Amino acid sequence: MMRFIRPRLRKPLLRGIALLGIAGAWVIGSHTWEPAIVIAVVAVGQTVYRYTWAGEDTDESALLGSRADERQKQVGLRARALSGSVAMAAAYIGLVIALAVKRADAWPFAALLAVTGFAYLLGLSSYGSGEPGPEDEVTAGRQARYPVNS
């Protein structure tokens, strides 16, 4: 479905839809419309703002506009890795504090910690940590002919 949407619009639109999801959850949970309308207006506004921003000539705009090159994708990946690490650390700290003060509602921190930890393991297996296979037929049982520097 995303293929039918202009690349520059994809991420701004996804973020807008995510905000609309929060607005919808608010309506379902509290049965009040006013805050949800404010969130919906913010969702539309930020979509327009991000769409405009995505057209500029910067690394952030290229990432936002889904036209990042290899270096920009690497920057984006590192930023995502950092956000994942921070989320995991925050979940751990939250869990420790919640347990220390004997709060019964520590489970969201435990769940977030479990999800981030599982996502890390999933990433390792998805992106090739298990790929190295058996030794090849030439080097098996032989010593390296050439000195290995590292």
Add this chain to the structure above:
Amino acid sequence: MRNHVREQRIQREMSQAELAAALGVSRQTIISIENGRYLPSLPLAFGIARFFDLTVDKMFDPDEEEAGA
């Protein structure tokens, strides 16, 4: 790692934006490569070398440190 992207580009009187467009990368990436802040992937390194009619080892010198990097 030192590279000769800037010298080659200036020799051919090309702007960073023109080189970026020719290689299919962003202007910011050309700036980062020229300043030695980013080591391009192997396909991009070959692309740069081919573009300037040089070999990769003529374009990128692993034994020299980038000045100011």
